[in-house]
Amino acid sequence: MDYDVLIVGGGPAGLSCAAQLPVGMRCLIVHQDKEIGRPVRTSGGSWVCDLQNIGVPPEFYQTINEIEIRSDNQRSLHHMRNHKMAVLDITGLYQWLAGHARRAGAEIWTGAKFLTTLQGADGFFTSEIRLSGNESRSVRSKYIVDASGTPRAVMQSLGLGARAQRVGVGIEYEYEIEEAQKDRASLFVGAPVLQGYGWIFPAPKNHIRIGVGVIQPDTDVSPRDIIDPLLTPEFLQSYGLKLGDRIQVNAGIIPSEPFEKKVVFGRAIRVGDSANVATPTVGEGIRLAIELGGHLGQCLKDCHLIGADFPLKAYERQATRRFQWQYKFGFWANQKIAAYGPEDWDKSIARVARLDEAQLAALIRCELTPSRMINAAFNQLKSKLQRA
Ligand SMILES: Cc1cc2nc3c(=O)[nH]c(=O)nc-3n(C[C@H](O)[C@H](O)[C@H](O)COP(=O)(O)OP(=O)(O)OC[C@H]3O[C@@H](n4cnc5c(N)ncnc54)[C@H](O)[C@@H]3O)c2cc1C
Structure with missing residues:
Protein backbone atom coordinates (compact mmCIF):
# COMPACT_ATOMS: atom_id res chain seq x y z
CA MET A 1 0.00 0.00 0.00
CA ASP A 2 1.51 3.33 -1.01
CA TYR A 3 0.95 6.69 0.64
CA ASP A 4 2.64 10.06 0.41
CA VAL A 5 2.57 10.55 4.18
CA LEU A 6 2.27 8.03 7.00
CA ILE A 7 1.43 9.69 10.32
CA VAL A 8 1.96 7.57 13.43
CA GLY A 9 -0.39 8.73 16.19
CA GLY A 10 -3.88 10.24 15.97
CA GLY A 11 -3.44 12.77 18.77
CA PRO A 12 -3.70 16.54 18.28
CA ALA A 13 -0.31 16.78 16.50
CA GLY A 14 -0.92 14.03 13.95
CA LEU A 15 -4.54 14.99 13.24
CA SER A 16 -3.69 18.69 12.80
CA CYS A 17 -0.86 17.82 10.42
CA ALA A 18 -3.16 15.65 8.28
CA ALA A 19 -5.85 18.35 8.18
CA GLN A 20 -3.50 20.69 6.27
CA LEU A 21 -2.56 18.23 3.51
CA PRO A 22 -4.16 18.67 0.11
CA VAL A 23 -6.72 16.07 -1.01
CA GLY A 24 -4.34 14.81 -3.75
CA MET A 25 -1.71 13.88 -1.17
CA ARG A 26 -2.42 10.35 0.08
CA CYS A 27 -2.19 10.34 3.85
CA LEU A 28 -2.67 7.52 6.34
CA ILE A 29 -2.88 8.00 10.11
CA VAL A 30 -2.33 4.88 12.21
CA HIS A 31 -3.61 5.12 15.76
CA GLN A 32 -3.18 2.34 18.28
CA ASP A 33 -6.31 3.06 20.35
CA LYS A 34 -9.71 1.76 19.23
CA GLU A 35 -11.12 5.27 19.12
CA ILE A 36 -9.77 8.76 18.56
CA GLY A 37 -9.73 10.72 21.83
CA ARG A 38 -10.39 7.72 24.08
CA PRO A 39 -8.95 6.77 26.53
CA VAL A 40 -8.10 10.27 27.71
CA ARG A 41 -4.43 10.70 28.67
CA THR A 42 -4.35 14.40 29.47
CA SER A 43 -6.22 16.93 31.59
CA GLY A 44 -7.18 19.44 28.92
CA ASP A 89 -13.59 18.08 26.31
CA ILE A 90 -10.67 16.02 25.02
CA THR A 91 -12.64 13.29 23.27
CA GLY A 92 -14.90 15.87 21.61
CA LEU A 93 -11.99 18.04 20.47
CA TYR A 94 -9.84 15.19 19.12
CA GLN A 95 -12.80 13.73 17.21
CA TRP A 96 -13.50 17.19 15.80
CA LEU A 97 -9.85 17.37 14.65
CA ALA A 98 -10.21 13.88 13.13
CA GLY A 99 -13.22 15.16 11.15
CA HIS A 100 -11.02 17.89 9.65
CA ALA A 101 -8.30 15.35 8.79
CA ARG A 102 -10.82 13.05 7.07
CA ARG A 103 -12.34 15.94 5.10
CA ALA A 104 -8.81 16.76 3.87
CA GLY A 105 -8.64 13.20 2.52
CA ALA A 106 -6.75 11.38 5.30
CA GLU A 107 -7.48 7.73 5.98
CA ILE A 108 -7.48 6.90 9.69
CA TRP A 109 -6.88 3.36 10.91
CA THR A 110 -7.76 2.96 14.57
CA GLY A 111 -6.68 -0.08 16.58
CA ALA A 112 -3.58 -0.03 14.34
CA LYS A 113 -0.18 -0.08 16.04
CA PHE A 114 2.95 1.03 14.22
CA LEU A 115 5.71 -1.51 14.91
CA THR A 116 8.78 -0.72 12.81
CA THR A 117 9.94 1.10 9.71
CA LEU A 118 12.90 0.85 7.35
CA GLN A 119 14.03 3.35 4.75
CA GLY A 120 14.88 1.75 1.41
CA ALA A 121 17.53 2.85 -1.10
CA ASP A 122 14.78 4.67 -3.05
CA GLY A 123 14.15 6.85 0.05
CA PHE A 124 10.71 5.32 0.71
CA PHE A 125 9.79 3.97 4.14
CA THR A 126 8.29 0.51 4.54
CA SER A 127 6.42 0.32 7.84
CA GLU A 128 4.87 -2.64 9.62
CA ILE A 129 1.47 -2.01 11.17
CA ARG A 130 -0.35 -4.45 13.45
CA LEU A 131 -4.13 -4.33 13.13
CA SER A 132 -6.62 -5.57 15.68
CA GLY A 133 -6.90 -9.37 15.52
CA ASN A 134 -3.10 -9.58 15.10
CA GLU A 135 -3.29 -9.14 11.34
CA SER A 136 -0.44 -7.01 10.01
CA ARG A 137 0.09 -4.76 6.99
CA SER A 138 3.10 -3.25 5.25
CA VAL A 139 2.71 0.38 4.26
CA ARG A 140 5.08 2.27 1.93
CA SER A 141 5.31 6.03 2.28
CA LYS A 142 7.45 8.87 0.99
CA TYR A 143 7.33 10.76 4.32
CA ILE A 144 6.84 9.43 7.83
CA VAL A 145 5.68 11.64 10.69
CA ASP A 146 6.29 10.66 14.29
CA ALA A 147 3.24 12.02 16.13
CA SER A 148 3.20 9.10 18.58
CA GLY A 149 3.83 11.30 21.64
CA THR A 150 6.03 10.04 24.47
CA PRO A 151 6.89 6.63 22.88
CA ARG A 152 8.58 8.37 19.89
CA ALA A 153 7.83 5.13 18.08
CA VAL A 154 9.20 6.14 14.66
CA MET A 155 12.32 7.86 16.00
CA GLN A 156 13.10 4.76 18.07
CA SER A 157 12.58 2.43 15.15
CA LEU A 158 14.91 4.47 12.94
CA GLY A 159 17.51 4.79 15.72
CA LEU A 160 17.07 8.58 15.70
CA GLY A 161 16.00 9.10 19.29
CA ALA A 162 15.39 7.18 22.47
CA ARG A 163 12.36 7.22 24.76
CA ALA A 164 12.53 10.11 27.25
CA GLN A 165 14.36 9.22 30.47
CA SER A 256 10.13 16.32 30.71
CA GLU A 257 13.45 16.94 29.01
CA PRO A 258 15.10 19.94 27.33
CA PHE A 259 13.81 20.96 23.92
CA GLU A 260 15.87 19.50 21.07
CA LYS A 261 15.91 21.58 17.95
CA LYS A 262 16.42 18.69 15.52
CA VAL A 263 12.94 17.70 14.35
CA VAL A 264 13.56 16.87 10.68
CA PHE A 265 15.64 13.83 9.71
CA GLY A 266 15.41 13.78 5.92
CA ARG A 267 11.84 12.64 5.29
CA ALA A 268 11.24 11.41 8.86
CA ILE A 269 9.84 14.24 10.94
CA ARG A 270 8.68 14.54 14.53
CA VAL A 271 5.96 16.72 15.95
CA GLY A 272 4.06 17.24 19.23
CA ASP A 273 5.25 15.38 22.33
CA SER A 274 7.52 13.27 20.16
CA ALA A 275 9.39 16.56 19.56
CA ASN A 276 9.10 17.53 23.24
CA VAL A 277 6.94 20.61 22.77
CA ALA A 278 4.81 20.51 25.94
CA THR A 279 5.75 23.48 28.14
CA PRO A 280 8.43 22.71 30.74
CA THR A 281 6.57 24.88 33.29
CA VAL A 282 3.26 22.97 33.55
CA GLY A 283 3.44 20.35 30.77
CA GLU A 284 0.81 22.00 28.58
CA GLY A 285 1.08 20.68 25.03
CA ILE A 286 -2.27 20.39 23.24
CA ARG A 287 -2.42 23.84 21.65
CA LEU A 288 1.29 23.57 20.75
CA ALA A 289 0.83 20.14 19.18
CA ILE A 290 -2.05 21.57 17.11
CA GLU A 291 -0.03 24.64 16.10
CA LEU A 292 3.14 22.74 15.17
CA GLY A 293 1.18 19.90 13.55
CA GLY A 294 -0.65 22.42 11.36
CA HIS A 295 2.59 24.05 10.34
CA LEU A 296 4.17 20.72 9.48
CA GLY A 297 1.12 19.87 7.34
CA GLN A 298 1.51 23.13 5.41
CA CYS A 299 5.21 22.48 4.82
CA LEU A 300 4.50 18.93 3.60
CA LYS A 301 1.88 20.37 1.27
CA ASP A 302 4.54 22.75 -0.13
CA CYS A 303 6.92 19.80 -0.57
CA HIS A 304 4.23 18.00 -2.57
CA LEU A 305 3.44 21.04 -4.75
CA ILE A 306 7.04 21.81 -5.70
CA GLY A 307 8.38 18.24 -5.63
CA ALA A 308 11.24 19.00 -3.19
CA ASP A 309 11.89 18.59 0.53
CA PHE A 310 13.41 21.95 1.41
CA PRO A 311 10.13 23.43 2.85
CA LEU A 312 10.69 21.07 5.79
CA LYS A 313 13.62 23.30 6.77
CA ALA A 314 11.07 26.08 7.37
CA TYR A 315 9.23 23.76 9.77
CA GLU A 316 12.42 23.05 11.72
CA ARG A 317 13.34 26.76 11.79
CA GLN A 318 9.88 27.71 13.06
CA ALA A 319 10.00 25.09 15.83
CA THR A 320 13.44 26.33 16.93
CA ARG A 321 12.39 29.98 16.83
CA ARG A 322 9.21 29.23 18.74
CA PHE A 323 10.60 27.07 21.52
CA GLN A 324 14.37 27.08 21.90
CA TRP A 325 14.97 30.12 24.13
CA GLN A 326 11.70 30.17 26.04
CA TYR A 327 12.06 26.49 26.86
CA LYS A 328 15.66 27.00 28.03
CA PHE A 329 14.37 29.31 30.77
CA GLY A 330 11.36 27.06 31.30
CA PHE A 331 13.41 23.91 31.71
CA TRP A 332 15.77 25.66 34.11
CA ALA A 333 12.69 26.62 36.19
CA ASN A 334 11.32 23.06 35.87
CA GLN A 335 14.49 21.56 37.37
CA LYS A 336 14.65 24.19 40.11
CA ILE A 337 11.06 23.74 41.27
CA ALA A 338 11.26 19.95 41.06
CA ALA A 339 13.67 20.23 44.03
CA TYR A 340 11.46 22.63 46.05
CA GLY A 341 10.40 21.81 49.60
CA PRO A 342 7.16 23.10 51.19
CA GLU A 343 8.79 26.34 52.42
CA ASP A 344 10.22 27.14 48.99
CA TRP A 345 6.72 26.68 47.59
CA ASP A 346 5.22 29.06 50.15
CA LYS A 347 7.77 31.73 49.18
CA SER A 348 7.22 31.09 45.51
CA ILE A 349 3.41 31.33 45.70
CA ALA A 350 3.73 34.57 47.69
CA ARG A 351 5.75 35.92 44.72
CA VAL A 352 3.24 34.56 42.20
CA ALA A 353 0.46 36.40 44.06
CA ARG A 354 2.17 39.67 43.08
CA LEU A 355 2.14 38.91 39.35
CA ASP A 356 -0.43 40.64 37.21
CA GLU A 357 -2.75 38.68 34.94
CA ALA A 358 -0.54 38.92 31.84
CA GLN A 359 2.58 37.87 33.76
CA LEU A 360 0.81 34.89 35.29
CA ALA A 361 -0.46 33.77 31.88
CA ALA A 362 3.05 34.16 30.43
CA LEU A 363 4.51 32.10 33.26
CA ILE A 364 2.02 29.26 32.86
CA ARG A 365 2.28 29.38 29.06
CA CYS A 366 6.09 29.44 29.30
CA GLU A 367 6.32 32.60 27.22
CA LEU A 368 9.34 33.75 29.20
CA THR A 369 10.91 36.46 27.07
CA PRO A 370 13.86 38.38 28.59
CA SER A 371 11.82 41.63 28.71
CA ARG A 372 8.94 39.90 30.54
CA MET A 373 11.37 38.40 33.05
CA ILE A 374 13.07 41.74 33.69
CA ASN A 375 9.66 43.39 34.11
CA ALA A 376 8.48 40.76 36.57
CA ALA A 377 11.73 40.99 38.58
CA PHE A 378 11.37 44.79 38.67
CA ASN A 379 7.76 44.53 39.93
CA GLN A 380 8.77 42.05 42.62
CA LEU A 381 11.54 44.38 43.77
CA LYS A 382 9.19 47.37 43.75
CA SER A 383 6.59 45.59 45.85
CA LYS A 384 9.30 44.34 48.28
CA LEU A 385 10.53 47.93 48.72
CA GLN A 386 6.97 49.20 49.22
CA ARG A 387 6.36 46.58 51.90
CA ALA A 388 9.67 47.45 53.56
C1 LIG B 1 -1.25 13.76 32.99
C2 LIG B 1 -1.11 14.75 31.87
C3 LIG B 1 -1.78 15.96 31.95
C4 LIG B 1 -1.66 16.88 30.91
N1 LIG B 1 -2.36 18.04 30.98
C5 LIG B 1 -2.34 18.89 29.94
C6 LIG B 1 -3.14 20.04 29.95
O1 LIG B 1 -3.85 20.32 30.92
N2 LIG B 1 -3.12 20.85 28.87
C7 LIG B 1 -2.34 20.58 27.79
O2 LIG B 1 -2.35 21.36 26.82
N3 LIG B 1 -1.54 19.50 27.76
C8 LIG B 1 -1.53 18.64 28.79
N4 LIG B 1 -0.76 17.53 28.76
C9 LIG B 1 0.14 17.33 27.61
C10 LIG B 1 -0.63 16.93 26.35
O3 LIG B 1 -1.46 15.85 26.64
C11 LIG B 1 0.35 16.57 25.25
O4 LIG B 1 1.32 17.57 25.11
C12 LIG B 1 -0.38 16.36 23.92
O5 LIG B 1 -1.33 15.34 24.06
C13 LIG B 1 0.61 16.02 22.82
O6 LIG B 1 -0.09 15.66 21.66
P1 LIG B 1 0.55 14.62 20.62
O7 LIG B 1 -0.40 14.54 19.51
O8 LIG B 1 1.96 14.99 20.35
O9 LIG B 1 0.64 13.23 21.39
P2 LIG B 1 -0.49 12.34 22.04
O10 LIG B 1 -1.63 13.16 22.49
O11 LIG B 1 0.21 11.50 23.05
O12 LIG B 1 -0.99 11.43 20.84
C14 LIG B 1 -0.20 10.43 20.30
C15 LIG B 1 -1.08 9.23 20.01
O13 LIG B 1 -0.29 8.28 19.32
C16 LIG B 1 -0.69 6.99 19.71
N5 LIG B 1 0.44 6.09 19.53
C17 LIG B 1 1.55 5.98 20.30
N6 LIG B 1 2.35 5.02 19.83
C18 LIG B 1 1.73 4.51 18.74
C19 LIG B 1 2.07 3.46 17.84
N7 LIG B 1 3.20 2.74 17.97
N8 LIG B 1 1.21 3.19 16.82
C20 LIG B 1 0.05 3.89 16.69
N9 LIG B 1 -0.33 4.88 17.54
C21 LIG B 1 0.52 5.20 18.54
C22 LIG B 1 -1.07 7.12 21.18
O14 LIG B 1 -2.05 6.17 21.52
C23 LIG B 1 -1.58 8.54 21.28
O15 LIG B 1 -2.98 8.61 21.34
C24 LIG B 1 -0.84 16.59 29.78
C25 LIG B 1 -0.16 15.38 29.71
C26 LIG B 1 -0.29 14.46 30.74
C27 LIG B 1 0.43 13.17 30.65
Missing part, protein backbone atom coordinates in the same frame (compact mmCIF):
# COMPACT_ATOMS: atom_id res chain seq x y z
CA GLY A 45 -6.15 22.82 30.33
CA SER A 46 -5.79 25.37 27.53
CA TRP A 47 -6.52 29.00 26.61
CA VAL A 48 -9.64 30.53 25.10
CA CYS A 49 -7.72 32.79 22.66
CA ASP A 50 -5.82 29.85 21.11
CA LEU A 51 -8.97 27.75 20.79
CA GLN A 52 -10.83 30.65 19.15
CA ASN A 53 -7.91 31.15 16.73
CA ILE A 54 -8.23 27.60 15.46
CA GLY A 55 -12.02 27.76 15.42
CA VAL A 56 -12.73 25.20 18.17
CA PRO A 57 -16.49 25.33 18.87
CA PRO A 58 -17.23 26.61 22.42
CA GLU A 59 -19.11 23.44 23.37
CA PHE A 60 -15.72 21.69 23.49
CA TYR A 61 -14.40 23.82 26.35
CA GLN A 62 -15.29 25.31 29.71
CA THR A 63 -14.20 28.93 30.09
CA ILE A 64 -12.21 29.69 33.25
CA ASN A 65 -12.31 33.20 34.73
CA GLU A 66 -10.22 32.63 37.85
CA ILE A 67 -6.94 30.85 38.49
CA GLU A 68 -6.10 29.95 42.06
CA ILE A 69 -2.74 28.58 43.18
CA ARG A 70 -2.24 27.16 46.67
CA SER A 71 0.77 25.98 48.62
CA ASP A 72 0.62 24.74 52.21
CA ASN A 73 0.37 28.24 53.70
CA GLN A 74 -0.11 30.62 50.79
CA ARG A 75 -2.83 31.23 48.26
CA SER A 76 -2.88 33.43 45.18
CA LEU A 77 -6.09 34.15 43.32
CA HIS A 78 -6.12 35.80 39.90
CA HIS A 79 -9.13 37.15 38.02
CA MET A 80 -8.38 36.60 34.37
CA ARG A 81 -10.15 39.20 32.29
CA ASN A 82 -8.04 39.17 29.13
CA HIS A 83 -6.20 35.84 29.39
CA LYS A 84 -8.91 33.31 30.02
CA MET A 85 -8.04 29.68 30.52
CA ALA A 86 -10.21 26.89 29.14
CA VAL A 87 -10.64 23.23 29.99
CA LEU A 88 -11.24 20.94 27.04
CA ARG A 166 12.74 12.00 32.54
CA VAL A 167 8.96 12.10 32.32
CA GLY A 168 5.91 13.75 33.85
CA VAL A 169 3.46 11.09 35.01
CA GLY A 170 -0.09 12.10 35.84
CA ILE A 171 -3.39 10.67 36.95
CA GLU A 172 -6.73 12.38 37.17
CA TYR A 173 -10.21 11.43 38.38
CA GLU A 174 -13.15 12.90 36.51
CA TYR A 175 -16.43 13.38 38.39
CA GLU A 176 -19.87 14.81 37.89
CA ILE A 177 -20.19 18.08 39.78
CA GLU A 178 -22.68 18.38 42.60
CA GLU A 179 -21.25 21.63 43.86
CA ALA A 180 -18.24 23.65 42.64
CA GLN A 181 -17.27 27.04 41.28
CA LYS A 182 -17.29 26.14 37.59
CA ASP A 183 -15.20 29.04 36.31
CA ARG A 184 -12.26 28.61 38.70
CA ALA A 185 -9.25 26.38 38.01
CA SER A 186 -7.04 25.58 41.00
CA LEU A 187 -3.44 24.41 41.06
CA PHE A 188 -1.86 23.13 44.25
CA VAL A 189 1.75 22.51 45.24
CA GLY A 190 3.69 21.79 48.43
CA ALA A 191 3.75 18.89 50.87
CA PRO A 192 1.05 16.69 49.27
CA VAL A 193 2.65 16.75 45.79
CA LEU A 194 6.38 17.36 46.10
CA GLN A 195 8.21 16.96 42.73
CA GLY A 196 5.00 17.84 40.98
CA TYR A 197 1.69 19.61 41.31
CA GLY A 198 -2.02 18.98 41.47
CA TRP A 199 -4.99 20.53 39.71
CA ILE A 200 -8.75 20.93 39.92
CA PHE A 201 -10.26 21.69 36.52
CA PRO A 202 -13.99 22.21 35.96
CA ALA A 203 -14.67 20.72 32.54
CA PRO A 204 -17.55 20.77 30.02
CA LYS A 205 -20.70 18.68 30.60
CA ASN A 206 -20.80 19.53 34.35
CA HIS A 207 -17.63 17.49 34.99
CA ILE A 208 -14.64 18.25 37.19
CA ARG A 209 -11.17 16.74 37.03
CA ILE A 210 -8.90 16.40 40.03
CA GLY A 211 -5.41 15.23 39.25
CA VAL A 212 -1.78 15.09 40.30
CA GLY A 213 1.41 14.78 38.30
CA VAL A 214 5.00 14.13 39.36
CA ILE A 215 8.33 14.01 37.59
CA GLN A 216 10.04 10.63 37.49
CA PRO A 217 12.73 9.61 38.28
CA ASP A 218 13.07 12.83 40.38
CA THR A 219 10.67 10.95 42.63
CA ASP A 220 9.78 7.27 42.64
CA VAL A 221 6.35 7.94 44.16
CA SER A 222 3.47 7.13 41.84
CA PRO A 223 0.76 9.79 41.35
CA ARG A 224 -1.89 7.18 42.22
CA ASP A 225 -0.33 6.80 45.68
CA ILE A 226 -0.69 10.57 46.14
CA ILE A 227 -4.20 11.14 44.83
CA ASP A 228 -6.10 8.48 46.79
CA PRO A 229 -5.13 9.67 50.28
CA LEU A 230 -5.42 13.31 49.15
CA LEU A 231 -9.14 13.29 48.40
CA THR A 232 -10.39 13.57 51.97
CA PRO A 233 -13.66 15.34 52.87
CA GLU A 234 -11.54 18.19 54.39
CA PHE A 235 -9.60 18.64 51.15
CA LEU A 236 -12.77 18.75 49.04
CA GLN A 237 -14.47 21.09 51.49
CA SER A 238 -11.49 23.48 51.42
CA TYR A 239 -12.14 23.90 47.67
CA GLY A 240 -15.92 24.11 48.06
CA LEU A 241 -16.40 20.82 46.19
CA LYS A 242 -19.18 18.27 46.35
CA LEU A 243 -18.54 15.44 43.93
CA GLY A 244 -21.07 13.25 42.18
CA ASP A 245 -20.30 9.94 40.45
CA ARG A 246 -16.80 9.24 39.21
CA ILE A 247 -17.04 9.15 35.39
CA GLN A 248 -13.56 8.00 34.41
CA VAL A 249 -9.87 7.87 35.29
CA ASN A 250 -7.47 9.64 32.92
CA ALA A 251 -3.73 8.93 33.04
CA GLY A 252 -0.75 9.76 30.88
CA ILE A 253 2.97 10.39 30.50
CA ILE A 254 4.85 13.27 28.84
CA PRO A 255 8.55 13.85 28.28
